[in-house]
Amino acid sequence: MYNFDEIIDRRNTNALNTDGFRGYIFHAGPEKVFPYKDEEFVRMWVADMEFGTAPEILDALRARIDRRIFGYTGVYDDGYYQSFRKWCLDRYGWEPKQEELCISPGIIPALYQLTEILCGPGEKVLISTPAYGYFLHAAEYAHKEALFSPLRKDGKGAFSLDYEDFEAKCADPKCKLVFWCNPHNPTGRMWTRDELSRAGAIMAKYNLWVVSDEIHCDLSRQGKRHIPMASVMEGYPKLITCMSPSKTFNIAGLAFSNILIRDSATRAQFRNRDKLFGMVNPLSLTAAKAAYDQGGAWLEALRAYLDENFAFVKRFLDTELPEAVMNIPEATYLAWVDLSRCLLDVEDLPAFFANEAGVLLEGGDALFVGNAKGYIRLNLAMPRSVIRTGLERMRDAILRHRL
Numbered sequence: 001m002y003n004f005d006e007i008i009d010r011r012n013t014n015a016l017n018t019d020g021f022r023g024y025i026f027h028a029g030p031e032k033v034f035p036y037k038d039e040e041f042v043r044m045w046v047a048d049m050e051f052g053t054a055p056e057i058l059d060a061l062r063a064r065i066d067r068r069i070f071g072y073t074g075v076y077d078d079g080y081y082q083s084f085r086k087w088c089l090d091r092y093g094w095e096p097k098q099e100e101l102c103i104s105p106g107i108i109p110a111l112y113q114l115t116e117i118l119c120g121p122g123e124k125v126l127i128s129t130p131a132y133g134y135f136l137h138a139a140e141y142a143h144k145e146a147l148f149s150p151l152r153k154d155g156k157g158a159f160s161l162d163y164e165d166f167e168a169k170c171a172d173p174k175c176k177l178v179f180w181c182n183p184h185n186p187t188g189r190m191w192t193r194d195e196l197s198r199a200g201a202i203m204a205k206y207n208l209w210v211v212s213d214e215i216h217c218d219l220s221r222q223g224k225r226h227i228p229m230a231s232v233m234e235g236y237p238k239l240i241t242c243m244s245p246s247k248t249f250n251i252a253g254l255a256f257s258n259i260l261i262r263d264s265a266t267r268a269q270f271r272n273r274d275k276l277f278g279m280v281n282p283l284s285l286t287a288a289k290a291a292y293d294q295g296g297a298w299l300e301a302l303r304a305y306l307d308e309n310f311a312f313v314k315r316f317l318d319t320e321l322p323e324a325v326m327n328i329p330e331a332t333y334l335a336w337v338d339l340s341r342c343l344l345d346v347e348d349l350p351a352f353f354a355n356e357a358g359v360l361l362e363g364g365d366a367l368f369v370g371n372a373k374g375y376i377r378l379n380l381a382m383p384r385s386v387i388r389t390g391l392e393r394m395r396d397a398i399l400r401h402r403l
């Protein structure tokens, strides 16, 4: 019914994925050239998908376009909240509160704004590493120091919290805010209820603000169910939850996310600082509501396809590159692969694969904050045939390098 094998041409759409990689990955402009033409790259980098969004969302957008007027728009009726509420109840058995819901054009701008609001002079932000780069950027933007707590690695592809280290960092008297990522980007860990409870108890013990970034929560492997931190830290006033249909349905460019702020004074401050004064893009609102109302069947088909992609990549690595270490993650469409035993002497893995394999990917400490040396992140949200080409090129480049 849905075709995830189709290759969709994204050229000339000003996509970050196709047109913005030089700046993001290589901090370079159009002067930077590679042995591959831009259209020859296999792009396994930024976290958006090569799949068309759900046809149900496209139909809703077309219907909204037919209303012809795109004047100033906010979220005034409770239709959107009801759709989001039903999605959360059906999928995570959790009910978001209507009064807590704020809309932001993205989780990134919300992270920036929240750091400014929640951290005073000299106060610090805690991040578990490896980490999504914008956690650090948000701290830097607000001129706040970041504390890092490295996740434990077992060397076989599993990651866990180092509770002792995490608590020691939380206990820093200047630590004020934790960016908690659930499921975790880039490792794909979906924290268990026990892990969430233990971490939550530590953060609560030190009375910290907790921003739980749950943007990847719908993209779990089949059979896995997301546990919102809000359902574990019930009643904890200093919890903020970030969720969005943007990753789930490949509509990140429509810029529409849910920020749930429990504390009413902080919520008021967040809204007061909103430079869009509550305005939203009417097409974004339409797409987000349609996603929650009608996107379920498409999402189930997507999850089945992604599970197959992970199984395919795992099989490929096990047979063709046995020194590469990867566990199939519990969530996200991102594979976090340890290549340290394959490419011992290569410092800059994204540059190596761009130049030697024509594959765009992210990896290492420069893009994932720390505790990421030797690792690459592969985006698997694309037709399997494209993944196969990417992996074959990567394997060939690694083998050539070893000669």
Ligand SMILES: Cc1ncc(COP(=O)(O)O)c(C=O)c1O
Pocket: 047, 105, 106, 107, 108, 109, 132, 181, 185, 213, 215, 244, 246, 252, 257
């Ligand atoms: C953990 C995490 N948070 C936030 C974002 C981006 O959020 P937004 O597009 O809503 O700004 C991403 C995108 O990759 C992400 O992985």
